[in-house]
Amino acid sequence: MLLYNSMVSGNCYKVRLLLAHLGIDYERRELDVVDRSDRPDVLGGLNPDLRVPTLVLDDGRPLAESGAILWYFGEGTRFVPADRYDRAKVLQWMFFEQYTHEPAIAVARFLLAYSGEPEKYASTIESRQRSGTKALEAMETHLAAAGSHIVGTSITLADIVLYAYTHVTHEGGFDLEPYPALRAWLERVAGEPGHVPIDA
Amino acid sequence: MLLYNSMVSGNCYKVRLLLAHLGIDYERRELDVVDRSDRPDVLGGLNPDLRVPTLVLDDGRPLAESGAILWYFGEGTRFVPADRYDRAKVLQWMFFEQYTHEPAIAVARFLLAYSGEPEKYASTIESRQRSGTKALEAMETHLAAAGSHIVGTSITLADIVLYAYTHVTHEGGFDLEPYPALRAWLERVAGEPGHVPIDA
Numbered sequence: 001m002l003l004y005n006s007m008v009s010g011n012c013y014k015v016r017l018l019l020a021h022l023g024i025d026y027e028r029r030e031l032d033v034v035d036r037s038d039r040p041d042v043l044g045g046l047n048p049d050l051r052v053p054t055l056v057l058d059d060g061r062p063l064a065e066s067g068a069i070l071w072y073f074g075e076g077t078r079f080v081p082a083d084r085y086d087r088a089k090v091l092q093w094m095f096f097e098q099y100t101h102e103p104a105i106a107v108a109r110f111l112l113a114y115s116g117e118p119e120k121y122a123s124t125i126e127s128r129q130r131s132g133t134k135a136l137e138a139m140e141t142h143l144a145a146a147g148s149h150i151v152g153t154s155i156t157l158a159d160i161v162l163y164a165y166t167h168v169t170h171e172g173g174f175d176l177e178p179y180p181a182l183r184a185w186l187e188r189v190a191g192e193p194g195h196v197p198i199d200a
Numbered sequence: 201m202l203l204y205n206s207m208v209s210g211n212c213y214k215v216r217l218l219l220a221h222l223g224i225d226y227e228r229r230e231l232d233v234v235d236r237s238d239r240p241d242v243l244g245g246l247n248p249d250l251r252v253p254t255l256v257l258d259d260g261r262p263l264a265e266s267g268a269i270l271w272y273f274g275e276g277t278r279f280v281p282a283d284r285y286d287r288a289k290v291l292q293w294m295f296f297e298q299y300t301h302e303p304a305i306a307v308a309r310f311l312l313a314y315s316g317e318p319e320k321y322a323s324t325i326e327s328r329q330r331s332g333t334k335a336l337e338a339m340e341t342h343l344a345a346a347g348s349h350i351v352g353t354s355i356t357l358a359d360i361v362l363y364a365y366t367h368v369t370h371e372g373g374f375d376l377e378p379y380p381a382l383r384a385w386l387e388r389v390a391g392e393p394g395h396v397p398i399d400a
Contacts, residue, residue: 025381048338049300061285065299068292072284084272085261099298100249138248181358 001026004043004054006033007116011066011107011163012053013198016096018070018160020196022077024053034116067094067161081156089151093158097165101139104132105163109172129173136179139166143181148188155192163189168198201226204243204254206233210306210364211266212253212400218270218360220396222277226255234316250288266360267294275359281356289351295325297365301339304332306365309372329373336379339366343381348388355392363389370400 005012015072019026031042031052037048045154047064055063061070074080081087108128111121118125139162142150150158167186169176176183189195203219205212205228209364222248230273231242231252239250247264255263259388262268276282311321311336318325339362342350365385369376376383389395 048342049296057285062289063285063292065292065295066290067295070302071291072288075284084264084275085257088263088268090270091271092263092265095295095298096249096264098295099303101298103303142248155341169286 001058002056003028004046004052004056006052007199009052009063010168010198011051011102014066014161014164015053015055015198016200018073018079018157020200021079021115021192021194022073022093022192025071031110033110033114042131057121067098067157070157070160074128078154079157081141081152086151086156090156094108094161095197096135097158097161098139099161101132101135102165104128105169105172105174108132109144109165110172112173125173130172132169132172135168136169136174136176140179140182143185147194149185155189158191159185164198201258203228203257204246204252206232206252206366207399209233209252210368210398211251211302214266214364215255215269216400217263217362217364217396218273218279218357220292220356220400221279221392222273222396223394233314241258255369267298268356270357271295278354279357279360281352286351286356290356290358293350294361296335296338297351297361300302301332301335302364302365304328304335304372305369305372305374308332308374309365312373313371325373332369332374336369336374336376336382343385349385359385359389364398374383376379 003015003026005016007030016084016178030159031039036050043050046062049064051064053066053069055069057063063072071080081090105128108125111125111128112118115121122159147153150162163186166182167190202213204227205216207230223351231239233252236250243250243254246256249264251264253266253269255269257263263272271280280291305328308325310324311328312318315321321322347353349355349360363386366382367390
């Protein structure tokens with residue numbers, strides 16, 4: 001199994017983290033996230049959106065979008081709840097992460113820490129930080145009222161996807177000090193047996 | 201069952217279209233998509249992101265994010281494939297729609313046709329039209345090579361979600377003339393028995 005990967009991409013980290021938890025082996029091929037000129041040659045035919053992560057299964061069939069890859073491997077394990085409503089709530093937070101959280105928090109982080117020209121993107125960074133702060137506030141409100149995890153009382157795909165970019169928010173200029181429930185949850189996810197860091 | 205709805209929102213239309221196909225009854229409460237000042241009062245406690253669609257099940261439990269609502273009702277029906285890989289491919293296109301397609305195509309449409317001040321947003325509209333065109337090209341390439349539907353040869357949630365905003369792209373200033381496979385697919389989805397239009 002081959003993962004087209006980027007070590008700095010939180011979307012790729014989600015896949016690496018779940019596969020580590022599940023003890024599934026795979027190979028990696030690293031793609032550049034700044035110079036994307038080789039993407040059509042490398043990912044054309046595998047992923048219509050030319051993004052990483054893109055996975056190629058052992059039988060050659062490709063799978064793209066971190067959320068879909070996670071679901072493929074998560075179904076039937078403790079990372080996808082058996083209850084129908086809880087399963088939908090996990091997807092609710094996975095779609096929240098991709099629609100609201102990631103475009104703000106991951107993009108602010110990328111432009112500030114990895115683009116190589118943060119000055120050029122100053123106003124975009126500022127607007128993404130404003131949206132990102134709202135996403136963090138929504139998470140804090142939920143976690144302060146919820147159980148120990150995003151959905152229920154044990155780790156699911158919802159925790160995996162939200163952990164990925166939330167735990168590196170400082171690289172996007174965010175301060176987590178105002179969010180005690182969120183900080184406790186980050187420690188809980190990182191303390192899960194089998195956890196691996198983003199640079200592993 | 202109560203759906204917090206907007207008649208112009210494609211995300212709400214996805215839910216209405218699936219529930220119509222499945223013959224499931226529900227009540228609607230219409231929310232304004234321009235003046236959102238009542239959102240914290242109405243949706244606070246139901247949806248951390250304060251967006252529509254938000255659904256309240258008969259037992260009072262809330263569910264948010266169109267993709268999660270669709271999955272909740274789609275599982276076990278012909279709209280979610282029984283095969284594990286096909287199921288993941290449906291989610292791949294659902295995440296593609298929410299991450300890449302909707303933020304370009306739906307936002308261009310909203311700013312141009314519904315915001316009431318398209319001149320103010322001219323440069324945003326133009327950049328979203330450029331991103332939206334890439335998303336339409338990715339769909340055309342896929343549909344020209346694929347079977348009759350986004351995943352496999354019958355309608356799934358992937359068709360429902362991509363139909364919703366693609367069939368009203370003209371309101372966002374897009375021209376579908378260059379995309380014959382996409383136009384044939386739109387007609388196929390609209391011709392499905394049980395189909396309802398966006399204003400139904």
